[in-house]
Amino acid sequence: MPPIPTARAQSVALLGQVLGQGRLLSDAMTGSAWEAMPAPDRAAAQRMAQEVLRNLERCDRLLKPHLRKSPPLFVRNVLRLGAWELATGGAAHGVVNDCVQIVAGDRKTQSMKGLVNAVLRKLTEEAPAKWSTLRVPRLPRWLREPLTIAWGNKAVAAMEAAHLAGAPLDLSAKADAAALAAAVGGSLLPTGSVRLASAGQVSALPGYDTGDWWVQDAAAALPARLLGDVTGLNILDMCAAPGGKTMQLAAAGANVTALDLSEARMGRVRENLARTGLEAATVTGDALAHDGTYDAILLDAPCSATGTIRRHPDLPQAKQGEGISELIGLQAAMIDHALRLLAPGGRLVFCTCSLIPDEGECQVEEALARHPGLEVLRPEAAGVEEAWRSEEGGLRLRPDFWAERGGMDGFYVAILRKPA
Numbered sequence: 001m002p003p004i005p006t007a008r009a010q011s012v013a014l015l016g017q018v019l020g021q022g023r024l025l026s027d028a029m030t031g032s033a034w035e036a037m038p039a040p041d042r043a044a045a046q047r048m049a050q051e052v053l054r055n056l057e058r059c060d061r062l063l064k065p066h067l068r069k070s071p072p073l074f075v076r077n078v079l080r081l082g083a084w085e086l087a088t089g090g091a092a093h094g095v096v097n098d099c100v101q102i103v104a105g106d107r108k109t110q111s112m113k114g115l116v117n118a119v120l121r122k123l124t125e126e127a128p129a130k131w132s133t134l135r136v137p138r139l140p141r142w143l144r145e146p147l148t149i150a151w152g153n154k155a156v157a158a159m160e161a162a163h164l165a166g167a168p169l170d171l172s173a174k175a176d177a178a179a180l181a182a183a184v185g186g187s188l189l190p191t192g193s194v195r196l197a198s199a200g201q202v203s204a205l206p207g208y209d210t211g212d213w214w215v216q217d218a219a220a221a222l223p224a225r226l227l228g229d230v231t232g233l234n235i236l237d238m239c240a241a242p243g244g245k246t247m248q249l250a251a252a253g254a255n256v257t258a259l260d261l262s263e264a265r266m267g268r269v270r271e272n273l274a275r276t277g278l279e280a281a282t283v284t285g286d287a288l289a290h291d292g293t294y295d296a297i298l299l300d301a302p303c304s305a306t307g308t309i310r311r312h313p314d315l316p317q318a319k320q321g322e323g324i325s326e327l328i329g330l331q332a333a334m335i336d337h338a339l340r341l342l343a344p345g346g347r348l349v350f351c352t353c354s355l356i357p358d359e360g361e362c363q364v365e366e367a368l369a370r371h372p373g374l375e376v377l378r379p380e381a382a383g384v385e386e387a388w389r390s391e392e393g394g395l396r397l398r399p400d401f402w403a404e405r406g407g408m409d410g411f412y413v414a415i416l417r418k419p420a
């Protein structure tokens with residue numbers, strides 16, 4: 001039997017971990033078997049798994065008429081991969097053969113290779129035309145319901161369209177964003193980030209080796225910008241890894257302390273600082289146990305990350321919302337501790353890459369109720385649109401905003417001032 005095609009087989013293994021074990025792709029793409037694969041195969045396996053997950057509902061709709069009963073998850077995932085590839089221009093012969101081989105390569109599923117062959121051959125004919133008629137995939141119920149309550153049906157449908165469209169590549173410049181846009185052939189966004197429609201290999205872009213920029217979604221770049229001129233200020237980046245906001249603040253002239261609980265992730269902050277030639281003190285530890293006094297604190301708190309589904313279509317499929325109430329409690333405790341560490345009159349920028357108001361708007365409302373004298377400052381920065389302002393004084397950013405430009409990650413951000 002010819003060897004199993006590595007990238008396709010690996011993408012099926014990744015799908016199994018996400019859909020069977022509830023693991024995120026970032027956790028599944030680890031270990032010796034994964035590391036041993038050639039880099040192009042890893043990239044192909046990741047891309048295939050991501051696109052199947054992004055289009056899971058559409059793959060299942062293509063397959064449904066051809067399956068009398070649901071096969072085991074492994075076989076279903078092979079079929080989903082085949083369906084996606086056939087629908088989006090994959091070479092039929094290669095796709096069908098490889099999928100059949102993957103199923104034949106496992107003793108438990110060998111007997112189903114005929115089924116896989118027959119179903120995928122039927123899809124070869126019909127999948128490309130049918131694909132474009134299928135509706136935009138919906139978010140799973142655990143997330144769709146709370147988002148519909150918060151933002152309404154129309155907004156959720158627009159977010160789902162943004163999730164399906166995926167995300168462009170955004171860069172933050174260390175110095176001159178207009179010059180960076182010209183150098184990489186990107187466009188300069190109104191908020192100062194540089195956007196590339198198609199990325200290719202990120203490390204091959206001009207200015208990577210010289211550390212002229214780092215990858216950071218345009219929405220994720222806004223919180224640090226809201227602090228305005230930070231020259232000479234002592235700023236704590238309270239949940240810093242992998243360091244996007246630390247680098248922004250350091251590049252803008254602040255004395256930054258970058259704090260994170262994870263030593264492994266703190267290693268990424270150090271690598272990023274070394275590549276960009278920027279400086280910050282790095283501390284590994286629990287934000288809730290950290291001591292000191294700061295002029296300003298940026299708290300990019302751990303959250304459900306539901307604002308990043310364009311880039312991480314595995315998230316709503318792997319998770320069922322477990323752990324979010326603990327995160328909400330942690331966010332509130334972090335806000336309270338950050339306020340203790342601020343000098344009188346100091347500013348706290350609180351943000352989360354979440355679409356859930358409990359991790360954004362509600363946190364600010366509750367912090368105001370807990371801390372008499374605490375004020376919300378009006379967020380001002382280039383490119384901020386009036387439509388983004390939320391009732392309690394923060395900014396609500398959503399993946400369906402800037403649709404004509406390619407969208408943005410979902411984020412919430414607010415600036416709080418401690419009484420003087």
Ligand SMILES: C[S@@+](CC[C@H](N)C(=O)[O-])C[C@H]1O[C@@H](n2cnc3c(N)ncnc32)[C@H](O)[C@@H]1O
Nearest residue numbers: 239240241242243244245260261262286287300
């Ligand atoms: C949203 S990420 C931060 C992203 C980062 N600010 C950036 O822009 O690159 C949240 C971070 O919080 C860290 N974290 C979680 N619990 C923490 C704690 N108790 N103390 C400090 N950091 C924590 C995680 O390790 C993770 O790196």
